Structures are given as structure tokens and as C-alpha cells.
Amino acid sequence: MKKEFNQHKIKEFLRSYGTFFALLAIILVFSALRPSTFATLGNFVNITKQMSILAVCALGATLIMCVEEFDLSIGTIASFGGILAAKLAVAGCSFIVCLLAATAACALLGYMNGFIVTKFGVMSFIITLASSTMIYGFSYWLSDGATIFSGIPKSFSALGTGKALGIPYLTMVMVLLAVVFYFMLKRTVFGRSLYAIGGNTSASAVSGINVKRCKAMAFMLGGAMAGVAGVLMASRLGSAHPTGADSLCLNAFAAIFIGKTLFKEGVPNVIGTIVGVAVFSVLSNGLTILTVPSYIQNIITGLVIMLAVVVQKVTSTQRI
């Protein structure tokens, strides 16, 4: 009896923190294989920098997943944000103006998605698929389909490439936004409302929560964060391409799915999202150091996502 009780506890513990241990395991394996190149402080700092852009994008998308919606356009929104910022930079705007303008424009695009989804009660999956095509059109139009790089001032790249006290600015931005989003979801009326809506939309509406407004807000913040991610990417590369950030979308949602498996509630959460993003980045970094070809990296990354989700599902469905 006592033993079984313990087993139950262990299982619950594994279910809640399994994803975290998986990340640790991956880190340990790479550290064992390449102790002198992978397991260095410098490389770990590097990983946090590599993961920051995806993390920023995924943080915003976490809100959308909280209300059980999807936004397939965050990738193209991010690309659009990058293009817009680069265009403005070429036109002579300071970086901060570029960042704010692009973020505002992307927030608007996100809000547009949210407005249509909530106003007409249509499936976000389809609507955002459509808007993603549309936004791609905007980006292409704005950039004439080419990479924007000439004429971008050096100052534009400061945030994406610089560091202070040995810590990249990008890492700082990620940590700062993660903290803000953590408290926003856990400790504000808005965050609590999002989780309530995700749990039961009808009951939330009965309880006087403005479901439509909250959902639209989630889409808006998702769009804004995608925009920030796009600008950060352009800043890091010193250039912007009309499809440059498109891949962020699926990776962000994959990271959130992995993150959902962390903690027993099984809902999207900030710490989980960051861990999910870290799994991606550590894998990619480690495999690159092992000089594994990129197509093999893709296969391994795909398998790891599958494994993470399946293992969690298997351990969480008790045999009852």
C-alpha cells in the first residue's frame, strides 16, 4: 500500500517535471560527448542568445494557446515586422522608432486576426492561415521580394549583436519579457481570465468575463511579440527577408506544446514555453557542434518533439 502510494507520487512527479529532466538529459549527453566545446559557459550563454528570438515569439503565442486558439500567421507577421523595421531603418529612422512602429503594426495585424475570429466566431486556424498569406503579400510588396540589407545603419544591429557584462542583449530581452509574461499570466486579472476561458468558455462568459475582448487581446499581444521577434531577428542579421522569420510559427507552437507537458495542469505556461524553446536550441546547438548535417538535425529534432509529447501523454494517461 505504502509502496504503491509512493509509486503514484513518483509518477506524478515525473509527469509534472519530465520535460525538464529531458532537457537536462539532452544537455548531459552533449556535455559528455563534447565536454570542451559544448559544456562551456560561453556556449551556454550562446545558446540563450540563439533561443531568444524564438522565445519572444513563443511567449506571445502562449497567450493565444491559453484561450485554445491558434495563430498560424505569427511567422509571417514576424517577417513583416522585420521588413518594416528594416525599411524604416533604411529611411533613416532610429532603431527605437523602427522597433516601436513595427511592433505596433504587428499588434494591429494580430488584433485583426483576433477581431475576425471573435466577432464572427470563425475557426482561428483557417482565418490565420488566410491572413498569413495576405501578410506575406504585404511583406513581399514592401521589400520587392528581396532581402533588405544595404543602407541599414550599424546602430540597427546593436541590440541583436551587442552584449553587456558578457550577457547578450538578446538574452536580457528574453529574460525580461519572460518575467513580464510570467507575472501577466499568473498574477493579473487578464492572465487569470485567459486560463478560465481556455478551461471553459461558457462558464467564463457566465462569470462576466469579456471573452471576446480577452481573446482579441491575446491575439494582439501574440502579434506584437511576433513583431518584436521579427525586429530582433533583423537586428541580429543586419538584414531582413520577406520570409525570413516564417519558420518561427511552427517552432513556437511546437515549443508551447512541449511546454504544456510541464506541470500537472497541462496548460500553456511561460516556464514550459521557455523550456520548450530551450530543448530546440540546445539540440540545434549540440548537433551543430557534433557536426551533424542539417538534414539529420531536422530528423532528430522532429523525433524529439514527437517523443516528448508521446512520452508525456503515455505517463499522464493513468491506467484506470
Next chain:
Amino acid sequence: MLEVKNICKRFGDMYALNHFNLSMEKGTVHGLVGENGAGKSTLIKILTGVYHLDSGEIFIDGKKVEIHAPTQSQALGISVIHQDRNLVPAFNGVENVYLGRRGLHRLGVAVDFAGMKKKILSKMQEYEIEVPLDKLARELTPPQKTLLEIVRAIMMDCKLLILDEPTVALTDKETEVLFRLIEKLRTKGTAILYVSHRMDEIFQLTDKITVMKNGELVGTVETALTDRDSIIAMMTDNWKSMESVRRKKEFGDAVLEVQHIATNDGRVKNASFCAHRGEILGIFGLGGSGRTELLESIYGLRGIKQGTILRDGKPCEKFSPEISLKNGMVIINEDRRGMALVPSLSIRENIVLSTLQNYKGKFLYNTKREMEDVVQKIEELGIKTTGPSQTVSELSGGNQQKVVFAKALMSNPQVFLCDEPTQAVDVKTRAEIHEMLRKYADEGSAVVFVTSDLKEMLEVADNILIISNGYTKEMLKNKNLSAEQVLKHCYAEN
């Protein structure tokens, strides 16, 4: 026919079933009663293959069987009809009846819907059941859905039919139809396990009654040899049947006045009433009479086409749950898990759901004050829980309903709109809820109370308003009123 021996089922370190025994014969109706959390649902889930038993044996017709999955249970001739119905909303009657089974085919490929329909119709005729088979399941009324599920069970040559609170959504007239059908099934040799909180039905229908308490068998008795009080005494430890408590019957001002309202969807056609401070106003109507829709439209969940609603004499202009809550109005929904609670969230999060704004700090949400209020409400209502962070879905029905009340109380309401507030809760909680409603009324609130249980209505309400087919009818003073008198008004021609 069915023999359950020594079965045990444990969740964590809690026994949901503890060495439980049950024996049922062909062609009998067997009642199963017990408070919420007594283990009835667990037993049903084991018999239908949803849960797997930890130890013990199940015999069907003398043969030992293992039930690992719902399909196995069906193959053994066990069918269950739940409170939450199991129909595919977008499928019609024929498709639903043949769901999960191999249907008829022409030339081995094309599905023969006409042939299937014919087969179903002949069975329906045999059992005198009337359900429109061409309508989609979502277009059916609750009783039609129940009947359709029974048709499905009959088509599967069901030997043991489990009915889990089948009359919850049914009116008396519909219940009668169901009871006639049960009688028919019994004479054809089907064994029926009838699970209900409604004692009248148990005594009207069953041959034997099995009483459960805390996952254990208290005893099985012949229905003819026992009475209501002794069954209740078996179910509870030290609880006595409660009589209606006399309250002061002087009402205050009108807090809620509804004048000639009609809803967009036409479910409420012309409803008027006035609820005063200190009054428990019962609204009684048969299923489909618009009682739920009336409450929902007042609360702002349904669009109102015309009419006026006055709160404290002031006309309301806009309607939404947000505004209603601000105006001191709360609703206790009929559909607890669907409309009132977020089952995946904790007790704490559910209780403050409608009052989140109250805990808005300068930057962050005030979790300390929230926790104090939640703990206080848990104590006040006597919610049985391991703590405020326990997930609501883990609570028993009665305790879940108390959480709904706790949430409602948080906004200091003046008007309670209660739709079937004691549905599927145990006897004890039911009495506690009645007590609470009386208390709120005595403290100066108005309680609008809807129940399809006429006996309960006569026990709780001060005045009873009849609603029929979307129209409000007579207002009856609940004094020396008999069930027949009330029903007569309900069945009266328009």
C-alpha cells in the same frame, strides 16, 4: 444475470469501491442509491469498461467476464444511459443508433440507410417508442435524446441497461413515457440498474434497492418491504429527513421586475413576474416551457427581443453577464460543468471567477486577499476538499455545486437566479442548499428558483409562478397547495 463479487477500485489512497457486491436478476429493475461520492459512478464505469477494477470478479449469466474497454462491455450486452448523453450532435437518429456498429450495406459497400431505418422503426414499434429519426441529434429535445439512446441500447440486444439519473432533464410527462418504456423492457427480460437521487422514482420503479455509502455496500432490500425513511437512514450516518422551515413571510420591495419579455430565439414568448426582497419565487414549468431560457435571458445570456426588466425599480438598458453581476444578480446554471464551473481549474480560481476585478492590485493580482476570501467561503459553505488548490473536477457533485454557490456569493448578490440548483447532488447537500436559499431570502435577497422536481418546489418556494410554452401563467401562493393543482395549471390549454 449479473453478479459482482468483492470488487475494489482505488484512486490514489482512497477507496472508491471497497469489496462491493451486487447481484441482479433478469427482468427486474434494481435501484442503486447513495450520496454523491458513494461510488455509484465508479461502479457504472467499471461495468462499462471505462475503469478497470483493482480486484474482484464480475459474472454475467454465471460466466466470469473481464471488461477492459467499452466495446467489450457492449458486446456483453451492457448499455448505459448517462446524465451527459452520448450522441454525436451532427448525426441523425439512424446514424447515432448504428454508431460504432456495423450497419447494413448494399452490395457490401454502400450503406443501406433505408434498411437500417426500417429495422430501427420496427423495433421502436415493438417498444412503442416515438423519436424522429431524421432529425440531427442536436435538434432533439432532452427526452428525445434519452429515448434515442435507449433505442440504441435495444438495437444492441442489451441485457443489462444502466440508467444514470435519466429523469434529470425530463418533465413529469416525459418521465412517465420513460417509465412505461422501462416497464416494457422489464417484461421483455432486460435487467435494469436504475441510479437516481429521486426517491419517488426509486420506489415507483424498482423491485430491489441497493444502498451504497463511501464505496461500500450498506445493503440490498426488497422495495416492497421498506420505506423512504429507512432507505435515507441507510444512506446517511446521522441525517434526519428535514421538514420545511417556516420563515417570516413578509416581503420587502420589488428587486426584480420582468415585464412582457420575449427572447430572440422565441423560447420565451411573453413572461412577466416580480420578485421581492425576502421572497423565494419558484418558477415551475414542464420541459421546454422556457424556464431555463427565461432565467438566462434575464441574466443576459440570451438576446431579448422585447420587454422591460427593472432592477430596484430602474429599467435595465443593456444586458450582459458583466452588467448583471454589477447589478447584484447571479445565476446558478442548470448545466454545472458546462456553464458554471471551469472543471480544470482549482476551487480557488473558480470561486473568484466572477470577481477577479476585486483583486486587482496596483500592478499584480492580490493573491493574499483572494486566498483569505476563498478560505472563508470554503468554511462558510462547508466545502469538503483537500484545500483551495484542489481541482474542481475532483470534487463530488454536491461539493462542486457548493463551489458554484461560493462563486455566486462573492459578488454580494441581491438576486439569485437558480436553475435546478440541487440537480444531481446528494440528499444532504440538497438540504443544505435549501437552507442557504432560505437564509439569503431572509437576509433580504430575492431568490428565483427553478426546479423540475415538484415536490422540492412545494417544499422551498413561497410563491409559484407557472410557465408554459414560453408564457408565464398563474402565480400560486404556496400554501396548502397540492402537486395536482400545480400540474393542472401546467397542462392547461393556452
